[in-house]
Amino acid sequence: MRGELFMTQEERRKMWASRLAEYRSSDQSVSQWCQQHGVKEQQMWYWLKKERGAKAPTEWLPVDLGEEVGSVTLRIAHVNIEVGRGFDQELLLSVIRALSALC
Numbered sequence: 001m002r003g004e005l006f007m008t009q010e011e012r013r014k015m016w017a018s019r020l021a022e023y024r025s026s027d028q029s030v031s032q033w034c035q036q037h038g039v040k041e042q043q044m045w046y047w048l049k050k051e052r053g054a055k056a057p058t059e060w061l062p063v064d065l066g067e068e069v070g071s072v073t074l075r076i077a078h079v080n081i082e083v084g085r086g087f088d089q090e091l092l093l094s095v096i097r098a099l100s101a102l103c
Contacts (some may be wrong), residue, residue, distance in 0.1 A: 016047045 004012065023033045023044070030048075034041045071084040079099055083092060 017051075019044075020047060020051060 004015070007015065019037070019039065022037075023030070026033050028036070030041055030044050033039070034044050071082050074081045074083060074096075081092070081095065
C-alpha cells in the first residue's frame, strides 16, 4: 500500500478496516497493539469510534408517555435535551448527530 498521505479515501478505509480486524483478533489492549504496530493511539480510537457509529444507525422507537408526561429529557454525554410533545424528529436527529460527533 502506498503512503497514507497519498491514499484515496477508499484505500484508507480498507486499511483501517484491516487494522481494526487485526487488533480485535489480537487479545491486546489498544495501547499495546498500537505500540507494536507503530500506530498512534489517537488514530486507533478515532477509527474505532467511527466504525461503531457506522454500525449503529439511528432508529426511532415508539415511546408511550401517557397523558401526564409533557416532556422527556435526553442525556447525551454531558448535555441534556428536553423534548416535548409535537417535537420535530428531523431537527432532534440533527442535534443528536452533531452532539455525537463532538463526543
